[in-house]
Amino acid sequence: MAKKEIDLNRVPVAKQDPEVRARNFEEVSLGYRWDEAVKEASRCLQCPKPVCKDGCPVNVLIPEFIKALQEGDMDKAVRALKDKNSLPSVCGRVCPQEEQCEVACVLARKGAPVAIGRLERYVADWALNYSREDDSVPSDVSPSGRRVAVVGAGPAGLTCAADLAKMGHEVTLFEGLHTAGGVLKYGIPEFRLPKRIVQAEVDYVTSLGVTIELDNVVGRTETVDDLFEEGFDAVFLAPGAGAPMFLNIPGENLNNVYSANEFLTRVNLMKAYRFPEYDTPIRSGSRVAVVGGGNVAMDASRCALRLGAEKVYIIYRRSEHEMPAREEERENAKEEGVIFKILTNPRRFIGDEQANVRAVECYEMELGEPDASGRRRPIAKPDTAFELEIDTAIIALGTRPNPVIPTTTPGLELTREGTIATDFKTGRTSRTGVWCGGDMATGAATVISAMGAGKRAAADIDAYLRAL
Amino acid sequence: MFPILEKQDLTPVIHLWKIRAPRVARKANAGQFIILRHGEEGERIPLTIADWDREAGTVTVVFMEVGATTEKLAALKAGDAIDDFVGPLGKPTEIDRYGDVVCVAGGFAIATIVPIARELKAAGNRVVSIMGFRSKDLVFWEDKLGEFSDDLIVATDDGSYGRKGLVTEPLKEILETQKVDRVIAIGPTVMMKFASLTSKPFGVPTVVSLNPIMVDGTGMCGACRVEVGGETRLACVDGPDFDGHTVDWDLLLSRQRAYVDPETVSVARLHQCEGGCQNG
Numbered sequence: 001m002a003k004k005e006i007d008l009n010r011v012p013v014a015k016q017d018p019e020v021r022a023r024n025f026e027e028v029s030l031g032y033r034w035d036e037a038v039k040e041a042s043r044c045l046q047c048p049k050p051v052c053k054d055g056c057p058v059n060v061l062i063p064e065f066i067k068a069l070q071e072g073d074m075d076k077a078v079r080a081l082k083d084k085n086s087l088p089s090v091c092g093r094v095c096p097q098e099e100q101c102e103v104a105c106v107l108a109r110k111g112a113p114v115a116i117g118r119l120e121r122y123v124a125d126w127a128l129n130y131s132r133e134d135d136s137v138p139s140d141v142s143p144s145g146r147r148v149a150v151v152g153a154g155p156a157g158l159t160c161a162a163d164l165a166k167m168g169h170e171v172t173l174f175e176g177l178h179t180a181g182g183v184l185k186y187g188i189p190e191f192r193l194p195k196r197i198v199q200a201e202v203d204y205v206t207s208l209g210v211t212i213e214l215d216n217v218v219g220r221t222e223t224v225d226d227l228f229e230e231g232f233d234a235v236f237l238a239p240g241a242g243a244p245m246f247l248n249i250p251g252e253n254l255n256n257v258y259s260a261n262e263f264l265t266r267v268n269l270m271k272a273y274r275f276p277e278y279d280t281p282i283r284s285g286s287r288v289a290v291v292g293g294g295n296v297a298m299d300a301s302r303c304a305l306r307l308g309a310e311k312v313y314i315i316y317r318r319s320e321h322e323m324p325a326r327e328e329e330r331e332n333a334k335e336e337g338v339i340f341k342i343l344t345n346p347r348r349f350i351g352d353e354q355a356n357v358r359a360v361e362c363y364e365m366e367l368g369e370p371d372a373s374g375r376r377r378p379i380a381k382p383d384t385a386f387e388l389e390i391d392t393a394i395i396a397l398g399t400r401p402n403p404v405i406p407t408t409t410p411g412l413e414l415t416r417e418g419t420i421a422t423d424f425k426t427g428r429t430s431r432t433g434v435w436c437g438g439d440m441a442t443g444a445a446t447v448i449s450a451m452g453a454g455k456r457a458a459a460d461i462d463a464y465l466r467a468l
Numbered sequence: 469m470f471p472i473l474e475k476q477d478l479t480p481v482i483h484l485w486k487i488r489a490p491r492v493a494r495k496a497n498a499g500q501f502i503i504l505r506h507g508e509e510g511e512r513i514p515l516t517i518a519d520w521d522r523e524a525g526t527v528t529v530v531f532m533e534v535g536a537t538t539e540k541l542a543a544l545k546a547g548d549a550i551d552d553f554v555g556p557l558g559k560p561t562e563i564d565r566y567g568d569v570v571c572v573a574g575g576f577a578i579a580t581i582v583p584i585a586r587e588l589k590a591a592g593n594r595v596v597s598i599m600g601f602r603s604k605d606l607v608f609w610e611d612k613l614g615e616f617s618d619d620l621i622v623a624t625d626d627g628s629y630g631r632k633g634l635v636t637e638p639l640k641e642i643l644e645t646q647k648v649d650r651v652i653a654i655g656p657t658v659m660m661k662f663a664s665l666t667s668k669p670f671g672v673p674t675v676v677s678l679n680p681i682m683v684d685g686t687g688m689c690g691a692c693r694v695e696v697g698g699e700t701r702l703a704c705v706d707g708p709d710f711d712g713h714t715v716d717w718d719l720l721l722s723r724q725r726a727y728v729d730p731e732t733v734s735v736a737r738l739h740q741c742e743g744g745c746q747n748g
Contacts, residue, residue: 176554176684176686177684177686178505178512178551178552178554186684186688214552215552215553215554216491216554217554217555217557217686220495220555220556220557220686221491221492221495221554221555221556222491222495240688241688242687242688243687243688243690243702243705244688244689244690246690246700248700252700253693253695253700253719253723255722255723255725255726256726258691259689259690259691261688261689261690262683262689262690262691265683265684265688265689266683270511270512270683271509275730275733275734276730276733276734276737277509278509278511279509279510279511279536279537279734280511280512280683281727281730281731281733281734283726283727283730354722354725355719355722355723399688402686402687402688402705403687403705404686404687404705
């Protein structure tokens with residue numbers, strides 16, 4: 001039999017034209033059509049030892065769902081995909097596949113790896129649009145009679161809640177905001193992750209029998225001790241990001257200097273891009289500087305463009321090589337017109353008479369020897385100060401843990417950084433019956449790593465509950 | 469949903485709601501606030517807690533019509549329900565046996581200071597209260613604050629009721645003539661600023677309750693940052709109470725004005741719609 005010819009290039013995916021999309025909030029990537037998805041799926045070699053699976057923090061059954069797609073059996077593909085992943089439409093869009101599953105794909109040695117992320121999105125979206133299967137709790141799972149409180153309805157909490165519900169436990173998910181989804185709703189913009197997709201995934205989790213209680217800030221509305229008193233047998237803490245970090249330079253509290261959290265929350269959660277139809281306003285001007293080099297900086301810069309900015313700068317103190325943002329997001333931002341000012345660091349923000357920011361003074365940097373993080377340390381170049389005229393600044397430097405739960409929960413050991421000390425493999429904290437995952441355990445990280453933490457904790461909580 | 473059990477119009481523009489919110493009621497303490505939101509398009513706004521009943525599971529809030537959102541909220545009646553009502557947020561006001569305490573409140577913040585005066589009184593303090601209003605038609609809860617005060621002074625800017633003048637004048641007189649161990653000042657930012665400036669030369673610790681613009685109100689967004697003692701703090705989790713003598717008042721005042729222009733747009737739009745606009 002002739003050896004099957006492998007196409008070393010992946011099927012390209014259609015995107016909105018950069019000039020058009022830079023002015024709207026519609027999704028940038030249009031996703032595969034049926035024929036494209038099947039063609040791309042056919043590139044998968046169905047390796048006997050699928051290393052792609054090991055690269056996935058939640059071990060999605062990658063070869064299985066792709067094989068079903070090759071065979072055109074969509075119900076089977078959906079079952080395989082959802083077996084390990086309760087939020088596949090989200091992961092297909094925002095996971096850094098290039099450093100997880102796709103980097104491990106054997107095709108990557110010779111050419112382009114299978115576009116696992118795009119296929120995941122295709123199958124997951126198909127399920128949202130067409131699936132008639134009832135994929136809620138399998139009928140052979142009997143209720144355990146145990147109750148678990150999951151704190152925070154972001155990626156970690158949703159994943160943990162879904163897994164525990166599938167295992168037969170009664171789960172209540174407590175969310176501080178007025179809607180479930182966490183960073184998927186307030187942080188990641190509509191054009192990268194449509195909110196109707198997030199809501200559909202949340203609805204899937206509730207279809208498993210999970211109760212969601214909104215407007216409940218655990219630590220304030222109820223303490224962890226209250227939850228145990230109410231009869232919960234275990235608590236999983238995944239409250240997410242806390243206070244934004246700032247540069248601590250002069251002028252940072254001027255008007256129109258935003259944290260990325262505030263800027264993105266106004267735009268995504270509160271839909272300020274539709275002001276005045278929506279009540280929450282935003283003041284995003286025509287010349288915007290975004291400080292930072294991560295995915296959040298890319299999201300903020302691209303939102304600023306869509307809000308009508310003429311010039312948007314990314315200010316980053318190292319070189320592009322050191323930027324933590326995904327390559328795909330950097331490319332998208334550049335295509336849309338975001339200007340990268342690398343090896344540049346802000347020194348102070350300068351205000352006008354109304355205390356609105358009107359400029360940022362920066363200086364140039366060069367790279368020295370590698371520092372503790374392994375990245376080359378940026379060093380200020382003398383006499384390179386210059387002023388950049390701006391009317392909006394957005395600081396995207398990450399977040400600090402929120403102190404509300406640690407300060408109201410006795411018996412929780414903290415790390416030096418203020419996160420809750422957590423065993424990475426199990427999610428266990430220093431307090432019996434309390435698990436933790438997501439940003440509160442690790443500091444700011446990715447959606448999928450939070451989901452992985454939720455999944456591992458669910459397995460450990462299940463074992464704990466069954467031994468009670 | 470959080471039902472409005474009772475609505476009172478304390479003045480034509482200041483309204484009181486008693487809301488059924490058992491979880492909030494169970495934890496509420498003087499000085500804390502809630503965030504509410506109503507309607508799919510609604511914004512999140514913070515309101516301080518004026519009272520609570522743990523048994524009945526109710527929380528009382530008081531708000532003044534100052535913009536499009538509060539104007540829309542004012543149209544809701546008993547029997548209606550609000551979509552989101554979350555709290556209690558922020559740290560409670562520190563209550564201790566200080567000795568002689570002066571409570572200064574202006575405008576609708578009278579509602580905030582009443583439970584604080586009540587707790588201070590219950591803790592064994594001598595409480596002197598000063599309440600200030602623009603004019604007589606805005607005066608409310610004189611009897612309520614009086615109930616927890618050993619002495620009560622009412623002042624109006626135009627002299628239409630009580631003493632004529634600002635709250636800082638009686639405050640200064642008291643500081644000059646009596647022993648004062650603590651001042652609590654809550655009201656419009658300008659009032660809190662000048663109350664703090666008045667007490668500063670006397671070296672009397674002065675607590676203020678700051679009301680910057682907030683979005684999430686739970687310590688995530690940083691919109692409510694204020695500078696106190698040269699440090700940036702978040703009013704929603706580190707406050708809302710701070711040392712009035714070290715607050716950067718001018719920064720707070722300028723940050724509070726950040727959305728004046730968009731607010732004008734919202735109010736204009738609201739009034740236009742009242743004339744019968746079809747597409748919301």
